[in-house]
Amino acid sequence: MLRQRSVQSSQALVEPEPESGVEELWEQEVERLWSSQAQVRELPYAMVDKRFIRQLREPKGVKTSWWQRCQRRWRTVRRRLGEAAQRLARGFGLWEGALYEIGGLFGTGIQSYFTFLRFLLLLNLLTLLLTAGFVLLPLLWLRPPDAGPSLNFTLECPGGLRPQAGVPRFHNRLWNVLTGRAFADSYLFYGAYRAGPESSAAYSIRLAYLLSPLACLLLCFCGTLQRMVKGLPQRLFLGQDYKSPVSVKVFSSWDFCARGQEAAAIKKHEISNEFKVELEERRRFLLVQQETRAQRACHLLTHLRVNVLIGLLVVGAISAIFWATKYSQDNKEESLFVVLQYLPPGVIALVNFLGPLLFVSLIQLENYPPNTEINLALIWCVVLKLASLGMFSFSLGQTVLCLGRNKTSCASYGYNACDYQCWENAVGEELYKLSIFNFLLMVAFAFLVSLPRRLLVERFSGRFWTWLDREEFLVPKNVLDIVAGQTITWMGLFYCPLLPLLNSVFIFLTFYIKKYTLMRNSRASPRRFRASSSTFFFQLVLLLGLLLAVMPLGYVVSSIHSSWDCGLFANYSAPWQVVPQLVALRLSPPAQRALHYLGSHAFSFPCLILLSLVLTVCVSQSQANARAIQGLRKQLVWVSVRWAGEGPDFARECGLGLGA
DSSP: OHHHHHHHHHTOOOOOOOOHHHHHHHHHHHHHHHHOOSOGGGSSSOHHHHHHHHHHHSOTTOOOOHHHHHHHHHHHHHHHHHHHHHHHHHHTOTTHHHHHHHHHHHOHHHHHHHHHHHHHHHHHHHHHHHHIIIIIHHHHHHOOOOOOOOOOOOOOOGGGOOOOOSSOOOOOHHHHHHHTGGGTTSTTSGGGOOOOOGGGOSSOHHHHHHHHHHHHHHHHHHHHHHHHHHTOOTHHHHTTTOOOOHHHHHHHOOOTTOOSHHHHHHHHHHHHHHHHHHHHHHHHHHHHHTOOHHHHHHHHHHHHHHHHHHHHHHHHHHHHHHHHHHHHHHOOOTTTHHHHHTHHHHHHHHHHHHHHHHHHHHHHHTTOOHHHHHHHHHHHHHHHHHHHHHHHHHHHHHHHSOTTOOOHHHHHHSSOTTTOSSHHHHHHHHHHHHHHHHHHHHHHHIIIIIHHHHHHHHHOOSHHHHHHOSEEOOHHHHHHHHHHHHHHHHHTTTTOTTHHHHHHHHHHHHHHHHHHIIIIIEEOOSOOOOHHHHHHHHHHHHHHHHHHHHHHHHHHHHHSOOOSSSSTTTTSSSGGGHHHHHHHHHSOHHHHHHHHHHTSHHHHHHHHHHHHHHHHHHHHHHHHHHHHHHHHHHHHHHHHHHHHHHTHHHHHHHTOOTTO
């Protein structure tokens, strides 16, 4: 029936009688197109076939109902509004023109770093919006009564020491801004937030303050995971067996809508970079296939040697950070205070400045493929940076919270109350200083190292200056710096709630500083790589930083005693204790029993079994899809071979012309 209707509608030429299997497949395809709701303009068919599909859906002489016409009009209006909204969003998109220029001149690999900056800026703005909407605005609007005096207690410090704020104070305004002491009594830090008893509050500021960082971290995790899955490299699915031929890119890469000399030049650079990446990948693939077993064994030994050497450097760097942090917290003499204040951030910055340079130099000596070189350097840089931040957090925990140490004040009050009256503010100030120092170091390196180096290379000539040349824009090092700053921001969400605002300003300025450095002070790297694999590793690194921030935050919220005389949780044994208190106050007994059941083992074990079954089904479906992809790939190769041999006769046999 469908076959007769198609012949009558399209008035096609007489064709040879196809086989029964081809006829059945053709009718199934026509039936699918007839019942599909997809837009005709989006289907991958020729104009003649699209007219035939439109005639199938709207045959002449057949009247459609009023409801069907309204649905069709509504779909058309909604599609046009969506397209207009997308064009408007692209027009007002942040840094769209700059990203296009960078991608055209330097390739998509370096462009992915600047796109990553924009993504982090959006994450910080979303985090700031949640914190302001659920904590700051209600706090300013409701103006809850003061929490009153904290519990009276007497400190038993060795030698009769009085409780100190921790360190001596200076009256230099700039120094106070850099160390965070100028904002100690503002909403930048934890200690300035106050609230009355929960029994008399209509809106729980404590619960909002506690859940806002957790919600922000969860949203950042979902956004990062979605972007990581979306940016999976295509080669993981297609491999080297099937790739679009270079001739397709030669004849279809040019954008005929490009007007003007500048747009045409950028497009030429973009196509040239794409060809360089493609040819380099194919050359590397052929070299790998031609390697002998002895050469592969030699390469493995070389890789092992490089990784062991880098691992030893990482261990030494982590040890230096640990002892620097411990020394700065244990020694608070007036004469050394100025130096000790920035000793841990200085050592961390020095380690993370020299470490990536050494890593990249060692890896480049072994002649890795570009993508492997970038990813391996990025992995080791991430290990160094995250390990340094983890060691910094652990050393702070040893000093402030007495983790692994036995002190009188820690045994009595749960933290080092003799040295830190408000330990949350002390931790927040350390993270604030670390964030400030990282940004200042980046600015100083851009304008005091990269810029003079470029001016000297342009001014003088000779072997030394030719060898020195301009700085090469190292993607792993720059990604490392920005991920470290974001990890510090996530770690400080509880102690310094407005740290995302500061980090947003830093990221915004970093984009323009790095763009200036790339355009004026740097040279293009001879190693080209694709954005797909680099984007995947960027998000993976970000997830590792998120995990590093979540672990100490979860431990502090659930197990560490809050400060006795500052903040929202002054009279709580741990910040999480406000949750069961509010459950008992606000929920009815049936709701409390249901909530307790959701948190019990009786619910956890069935849920775990159900998740295991779902995971098994997903893995099985993924394996089936992989087998289907392999079959379709073989079928595509077979069709290409037969097309090359038989041409139009084979096309008519398969019924590729829908109107036929």
